Amino acid sequence: MARTHDAQSTLRALATYGDVILEAHLNRGNRIALNDDNVGVLETLEHHRLVWRLGDTEDLQLKNVLVRLLDHITESERRRFASAQVDRLWSDLNRLFVDYREAKKRAAFTDKSRIESEIKECLSEIIEDIRNATDTFSSYISSGFSYITDMDLRIRKNHEVIERAGQLNSLFESFNTQDLADQAGNDPFLKRLLLKYLPAALEQGQKNLSYALNQLRLTLVRLREDQRLSKLVGGFESYFANNRGYIPFIDDLDLGHCPAPLNNVVPFAIVARGDIYDPADDADLITLAQTARTLGTDQQGTEPAAALQTVEFDVAGASHPEEEDPVDELIEQLVQFVVDGDIGDGEIDALEALSGSGLALDAATWLSTLEAQIDSLAPNDQSQITVEYKSQLDPLYKDNLYITGMTLRRSNESRI
Amino acid sequence: MQTNPLFERTVSALLAGEIICEYSHDELYNYLLTQPVQQKVSDFLQQMNRTLRQTSSHDAWLCSYQDLSRPDAKDAVRQQFREVANHLEALVQFLRLVMMVEAAQRPIPAGEHLREGKLLERISTAPSLEAKLRSLCEKDLFRTKRSDSAGQLRVVLENLTKAGYLKPIGTSGSVFLATAKWSWLYDVMTFIQTHEGIREDSAEDDPQLRIV
Numbered sequence: 325m326a327r328t329h330d331a332q333s334t335l336r337a338l339a340t341y342g343d344v345i346l347e348a349h350l351n352r353g354n355r356i357a358l359n360d361d362n363v364g365v366l367e368t369l370e371h372h373r374l375v376w377r378l379g380d381t382e383d384l385q386l387k388n389v390l391v392r393l394l395d396h397i398t399e400s401e402r403r404r405f406a407s408a409q410v411d412r413l414w415s416d417l418n419r420l421f422v423d424y425r426e427a428k429k430r431a432a433f434t435d436k437s438r439i440e441s442e443i444k445e446c447l448s449e450i451i452e453d454i455r456n457a458t459d460t461f462s463s464y465i466s467s468g469f470s471y472i473t474d475m476d477l478r479i480r481k482n483h484e485v486i487e488r489a490g491q492l493n494s495l496f497e498s499f500n501t502q503d504l505a506d507q508a509g510n511d512p513f514l515k516r517l518l519l520k521y522l523p524a525a526l527e528q529g530q531k532n533l534s535y536a537l538n539q540l541r542l543t544l545v546r547l548r549e550d551q552r553l554s555k556l557v558g559g560f561e562s563y564f565a566n567n568r569g570y571i572p573f574i575d576d577l578d579l580g581h582c583p584a585p586l587n588n589v590v591p592f593a594i595v596a597r598g599d600i601y602d603p604a605d606d607a608d609l610i611t612l613a614q615t616a617r618t619l620g621t622d623q624q625g626t627e628p629a630a631a632l633q634t635v636e637f638d639v640a641g642a643s644h645p646e647e648e649d650p651v652d653e654l655i656e657q658l659v660q661f662v663v664d665g666d667i668g669d670g671e672i673d674a675l676e677a678l679s680g681s682g683l684a685l686d687a688a689t690w691l692s693t694l695e696a697q698i699d700s701l702a703p704n705d706q707s708q709i710t711v712e713y714k715s716q717l718d719p720l721y722k723d724n725l726y727i728t729g730m731t732l733r734r735s736n737e738s739r740i
Numbered sequence: 741m742q743t744n745p746l747f748e749r750t751v752s753a754l755l756a757g758e759i760i761c762e763y764s765h766d767e768l769y770n771y772l773l774t775q776p777v778q779q780k781v782s783d784f785l786q787q788m789n790r791t792l793r794q795t796s797s798h799d800a801w802l803c804s805y806q807d808l809s810r811p812d813a814k815d816a817v818r819q820q821f822r823e824v825a826n827h828l829e830a831l832v833q834f835l836r837l838v839m840m841v842e843a844a845q846r847p848i849p850a851g852e853h854l855r856e857g858k859l860l861e862r863i864s865t866a867p868s869l870e871a872k873l874r875s876l877c878e879k880d881l882f883r884t885k886r887s888d889s890a891g892q893l894r895v896v897l898e899n900l901t902k903a904g905y906l907k908p909i910g911t912s913g914s915v916f917l918a919t920a921k922w923s924w925l926y927d928v929m930t931f932i933q934t935h936e937g938i939r940e941d942s943a944e945d946d947p948q949l950r951i952v
Contacts, residue, residue, distance in 0.1 A: 561833070
C-alpha cells in the first residue's frame with residue numbers, strides 16, 4: 325500500500341512540476357538551475373530520487389529513468405533519429421505500394437481499400453516525421469548550445485547536430501520527383517499522395533532544414549572564434565605570469581608592409597576658430613562670447629551677474645575712470661610729505677599714519693605695502709627718503725627680526 | 741557648399757583615432773553602413789595619407805595610414821603600438837577577471853553588458869577574485885590607492901570608459917556596454933601572438949576557470 329502511495333505521490337509531483345521538468349529536458353540539457361525559484365521543485369524531485377548531483381553547488385540533473393520517459397513522451401528520440409525513422413517508413417510504404425498494385429490487379433477491392441488506408445497512415449507518419457525532424461533543429465539554434473558550459477563539448481555537440489541535419493538533408497534529396505512520378509504511375513490515388521502531399525511536405529522540410537544548417541554553421545564559426553579568443557587571452561595571461569615585466573615590442577619590424585592591426589594613426593586634432601572677419605558670423609559669435617563670459621560663473625554654481633547678460637561695446641573715444649586704491653593714495657601722500665619736508669622735523673611714523681588715516685588694514689600688510697612702494701620709487705625720489713625700521717629679535721632664532729614699525733625721514737643730503 | 745554634420749563628426753572621430761562601432765557611436769556607425777558614404781569618407785582621408793579600415797570581425801571602423809613609407813607614419817605606428825603594449829598586461833588581466841566572474845568561455849565581446857553591482861557582488865564573495873582585482877589596480881592603467889573592492893572596481897571601469905573600451909548606459913552609471921575596441925584589441929593581440937610566438941592556452945591548463 326505504501327509503495328502504491330509513493331508511486332502516486334511521484335506521479336503527482338511530475339504533474340505539478342511538469343513545466344519546469346519539460347523546460348529542463350527540452351532546452352537546458354536535462355539540468356535544473358540551483359536558484360531560489362526552483363527550491364520547491366528541487367526538494368520534491370530529490371525526495372522522489374528523480375534528480376542527482378555531485379557537489380552541493382552544482383545544478384541538479386534529471387536522472388536517466390526520467391530522461392528516458394521524457395524522451396518517449398516528447399518523441400525526442402524519434403525526432404532525433406528522424407532520418408532513420410523516415411527511411412524505415414519509406415521502405416514500409418514501398419512494400420505497401422507493391423501490395424496495393426497486386427490487390428488492384430486481382431480486383432480484391434476489400435484488400436485494396438484496406439491497403440489504401442494503410443498507405444495513407446504511413447504517408448501521414450512520414451510527413452509528420454519530416455516536420456518534426458526539421459522543427460527539432462530550431463531548438464538547438466535558439467539555445468545556441470548554451471546549456472553545455474565547456475567550449476570543446478559545445479563545439480562537438482554542434483558538429484554532431486550538423487551531421488544529423490546533413491543526413492536528413494541527404495534523405496530528403498533521395499526523394500526524387502521522377503521516382504515518385506514513376507511510383508505513382510497512372511493511379512489517381514497514388515498520384516494525389518506522391519505528387520501532391522509528399523512533395524509539399526518535402527519542400528517545406530528542405531527549406532527549414534537548409535535554414536537550420538546555415539544557422540548551425542554560423543553558430544559553429546562563432547563558437548570556434550570564442551574558443552580561439554579564450555585561448556588567446558589565456559595564452560597571454562600565462563605568458564605575462566611566466567615573463568615578469570614583459571612588454572611586446574615591434575622595433576625590429578621594418579613596417580614596410582605593415583600588418584593591418586598595427587596600422588593605427590596618432591590622433592589628428594582638428595581645431596577651428598570663429599571667423600571674426602566675416603560680419604555674417606557676428607550674431608553667432610556674440611552669443612558665443614556671452615556663453616564664454618558666463619561659463620566661469622556657471623561652473624561655480626552661482627547666478628551670472630546681470631551686467632554680464634549682455635555685451636556692451638565701447639563707443640569710440642569713451643573712457644572709464646579707474647578707481648584709486650586708498651592705500652596707494654595714502655602712501656603717495658606720505659612720500660610727498662617726507663620729500664617736501666612739510667612736517668615737523670621731517671619724519672613720519674608709518675603706524676601712526678595708518679591709524680590716523682582710518683583705513684581698515686592690518687599692520688603687517690600696511691608695512692610691507694609701504695616698503696614695496698618705496699622700493700618701487702625712482703632712484704632720485706628713493707634717495708631722498710631714509711627708512712628706519714623698529715624691530716625685535718626672535719627669541720629662538722637670533723638671525724630673525726620681527727619688524728614692528730617704520731619711520732620715514734627725509735635724508736640729510738636732500739635737506740642740504 | 742552645404743555642410744554635412746554627420747560627415748564632419750565621422751571624419752573628426754576617425755582622425756582623432758577613435759574606433760567607431762554601433763555601441764560607441766551608433767549614429768556614425770549607421771552613417772558608415774552604406775558603400776557610397778564609406779567611399780566618400782575614404783576619399784577624404786586619403787588626401788591626408790589616411791584610409792578607412794574595419795576590424796577583422798567587421799564590427800568597427802577606424803582610420804589607418806595609407807602610405808607607411810614615410811618615416812613620420814612609421815614612428816606614429818610604433819608610438820601607437822607602444823601605448824597598447826604598455827597596458828596590455830592590465831587589459832589581459834581585466835579580461836580574465838571578467839571571464840572568471842561571469843564564468844564565461846570567451847573574453848568580452850562587443851555589445852556585452854557589464855553590471856558593476858553584479859561584478860562587485862561576485863568579486864567580494866571570492867577572495868581569489870579580490871586578489872586579482874587588487875593586483876589589477878597596481879598596474880599603471882588602473883592604478884589607485886583605494887583599498888576597498890568597490891572603489892577599485894569603480895576606478896577600473898572609469899579608466900576603461902576613458903580609454904574607449906566601455907560606454908556607460910542608462911541613468912544609474914553602473915551599467916556599461918563593451919565597445920568594439922575590444923575587437924580591435926583582439927586583432928592586435930593576435931598579431932603579437934604570432935609575432936612573439938606566444939603559445940595558445942589550452943583549457944586543461946586552467947582548472948581555476950572551470951572551478952569558478
